[in-house]
Amino acid sequence: MSIEFDAVILGGGPAGSTVATLLAQAGKRVVVLEKEHFPRYHIGESLLPATVSIFERLGVHDAVRKTSVLKPGGKWLYGSHEVPGDFTRYDDQASFQRTPYSYLVDREVFDKILLDRSAECGADVRYGHEVVDLIQEAGRVTGVVAVDDVGNRAEYRGRLVIDATGLGAVIGRRLKLRQPTVNQRMGIYAQYRAEPIHRDAIDGWFVGQMFYDGWTWLINLPDDTISVGVVLPVERFRKINSSPEELLERMVRENDLLKNGMTPNPVRVSEVRVTGNMGNSSKQLAGEGWVMVGDAGFFIDPCYSSGVHVAMESATMVADLLLQQPDGVVIPATAFRQYESKLRKHEKYVTRMVEAFYMASRNTTLQKVIVTMQDSFLKSMRRKFVTFVGGDFSKNSAYITRVYLYSKFISWLFPNNTTLPENRPDYLVNPVVPFVPPTNIEDREIRKAA
Template sequence: MNSSNMVPEHSQILVIGGGPAGSSVATLLSKHGFNVTLLEKEIFPRYHIGESLLPSALKIFDLLGVREKVENYGFVKKEGAYVKWGKDNWTVDFNALGENKTYSFQVRRAEFDHLLLDHSSSVGVNVVQGIIVEKVKFTNERATSLVWQNSKDSSKKGEISFDYLIDASGRSGIIATKHNKDRKIHEDFQNVAAWGYWENVNVPDNFPKGAIATTATSKGWFWSIPVKEKTMSIGIVLHKDEFKRNNLELKEFYLKRIKEDSFTGEITKNGTFCGEVKVEQDYSYSAKDFCGPGYFICGDAACFIDPLLSSGVHLGMFSALMCAASLTSILKGEATEAEGMSYYQKCYKKAYLRMMVFVSSFYNQYEGMESQFWKAKKMINSNIDQHDIKYAFTSLIAGLEDLNDVESKVDNVVYQEMLKKVKQKTENAKIFANTQENKESDTVVSDPDGGFFAQKIEGYFAFDKEEAIEGFYISTEGGVKLSRV
């Protein structure tokens, strides 16, 4: 990829950010023949948290035309997951999703993101790295241009105008934090993640190939992700108050918790910790609006939820798919701007809220594994037999339901009631990591809103499949776009 490309004075579509959301939406739009420029502040490859992809990524890889490159790169193939939560443990087998072999990948994000950005350049996107966006300018409340500066040479700066802007700037969220100022941190998910990399880890023989392990403890939970043979990314997620109560240095605290945990302590007992401990906090948030006059907000720039179900890259690439479809139809005159943006906002919020509710239910899990599977079943729109609950859980955790929704004509959902109920649920319940200090880790706490899932989630997804959002659904024939019912 040529990182010395010039920033033009004008671009039909301008994308901020070269992560999975930005590179994906740029690729999809460029494949339609639109003029697309992408500005990235870093010089790739660059480090980024997150390694585990969901099987839903495969379909998006096909739409991007990058599937073969990903398959041949050498990433660890992920065929399932192991979950140890409370008193229960079970294996999630992605192969149970259908006759065709279903899988995903555990990726090293620096390399994965670089691969996607290179691919964007190869299909005609003008990728310019090392560019800092200083300000987005608005004319009559419509985004029309931005001011930029070279990250290495402050004398190199300028302004670029555009017809449409796509903010995929990640956590910095340029429009949400600097212009709209409508990002809200979810008070109910004030967790902190600390993680590092281990070599010569003992992976259990009964694990699905390349499986991620999600294991809960009395104070939080761990992820264990194989990023290459005998090497794992291992992280611990705790409520911020648990970190505050600790008086140890970060690395010492992290290693102590790893050793004390029955699962991670066992798999790392002969392993070697490599490098530094990294930390991330306050990472669950959402902007009020995901789009507006002249702009769309994709991926982490719009919202992010707790990493429990590896939803970050999924939501990023899925939002890119929705954004590309909406903007393509707007530019081709097949939908008005108001229609395309309304579709995008509602569809993205549906996917985000579904994941948020499910993560919340995990943190407030009181009734055991089978009940949890039942909650998952009630949260998705599915024709699966009522008794095939594990399939429902696997389908949701794989991220496939969001793709099924947009292609099978999803419903027109009223979100405000859902938002209210999610907030009520998470405010009233105690987060798993902080049950009650004077009780044992396996304490069963009564659910203060026990009827929430049975009464609300099933009704939320009990809709007529022929009723599409704003009268549109996504079509993927000849490139992604919106189709009218």
């Protein structure tokens, strides 16, 4: 069996559903091949304000708002210091001036809202369909082969094949375009049934605590669920000599932010999951008959919660591009040049800021400089920072380059000023300058009563 579509979309995460909805709304014939059945768990719960206008365009903003926690911004704890990214403090470059807030979402719910919307707009959404092969004819990708839950194989052909399979990266793997970038860090995470008692978490802030070369997070989700995770170098994880589950459970019991950030005895309500490859890219993002959107193109360490925004923005760009193409004409790879160049800028600047983040995690002098930058005499710097963390990754590129180069310079100037005593293998659990929680359980009770 072979069916013809305007676009064959592989994967129904935020990237796949976004491109599907926009094309279906414009009357295009699209199919989404998704290997799972929704709702299904996915990591990536902290969203950015720049994405809110995409929710509006898709017609899902109300549904997202009703099922999530309003997020005013993100807060990073550097030892006893705090670096806030308050989304209302943007600069005049920011695209999100009308909507300076975002959401903390349960991805089971969020991804289903998005993909249900695609179906509602007319996309042919097929769950339980795993893409297993590409169809290539005369140097051009013209379709894919998918196998459904009961083992039926079928071919799906289209004018354009859009790879939105996330880290599955069907096209990248098949065409051998995948290339690791920074894959020495891993993420370990789970959800707990508990209530936040950390003031900022209660108020919907993303809260992260930096330690040497890594970080932990605490995210308040709907229905008394808290997302907890840790990112650390693979090499250090090996030295700790425990399973991911043991490490995460120990951090929940002993790490200052996690232990004091939620009500006592939190009950784990998900498996402990691991993402081992926290950085990879693709030699090309588009070719003859195909294009990649979201994580399928590249994946960068999630310390700035950039993934879902890049996924949905890249999907929007591809949908708009396809809608500009005249009907019935083959879309050449060159049509995606501007798309690729814009996404590569995102990749470059987010990567630079990620590198600066980890340089700071290893250097207390740099941490102090960053904390000072938040002070009033450098307000314009702080506003540029907020514009970046709000999702405008390629704006203020000169500022980003300066942050990156200054971070390198300071790290070079004070090379021994590290926060990792090599003789302390438990550094993850007890950062050198412990975080003192600004609130307590009684305060939480008072707030609830109010």
